[in-house]
Amino acid sequence: MTKSVSVLNELLIELFNDILIIEQNTLKDGKFKDISITEIHTIEAIGMYKSRTMSEIAQDLNITVGTLTIAINNLVRKGYAVRERSEKDRRVVMVSLTRKGKLAYRLHEKFHSDMIKYTIEGLNETEEAILINSLEKLNNYLKQKYNLKD
Template identity: 40%
Template sequence: MSKQEDTPSHQKNSGSRHLGRLIMQLRRLELQPHSFGKAGPLTPSEIHTVEAIGFEGGVRMSELARRLGITKGAVTQLVARLEAKELVKRSPHPHDARVVLLSLTEKGKEANAAHEEVHLRFYDELRRQLSEREIEIFEKCVETLNDFLRR
């Protein structure tokens, strides 16, 4: 008999309800802009685009779309918004005139660093509340959930 078959149905439903609540909270958070340094309010999509470009820069639009798992059209819209906020700049590829490279401005780098700090504080808080083993289990569960949702 599998573990799934041994689990009472009310426990299965409890996990499903908790997951449903988590998804609803994540959707709510996705709509709320947050400030990161002097960048002003940024949506989660915007700050995660900044993060995907990264400090090293020189990212092609197609590579950015791949990193984010979205279309090139959606990346174009996000990049235009980030350019208007002076967080991202476009520059020509040194060897291929058809290619545009994206990099962060100083303001974009500051926003990215502030975003990293938010993640570090979140994990510090988790470590205060969970054991190392619970952190390992949490990370494995998040990885498994991400893999499942990518399918």
């Protein structure tokens, strides 16, 4: 293994683990200590501005509707989300965030935004383009190799 491959491997593993730990600790120590990383990512998939169907959310998270139902039940019980039947088709369940859910969404979004701003701070346009291109290549490889949704 070349030195670059070894260093990149270590960096990616460390970054992935560190981001998860920081997200968990931020939730645990903050205003939203009653939700998990999985639940905050479900909140993120629900989105801020419109109701979404259970199927749409499950597809975005690459999970089954049954698995999502458990997560939504918990978010509804904790006051982060609401579910309603569609007016057009009563079989369709629509999910949206409550005010509390939107606040959690915004705080999580800020964490990611701050992380990205710090990452590109001081990079020139060429360096930024190289970073973006490299991450896009990695992302495309993972999606193709493991049949993940685009």
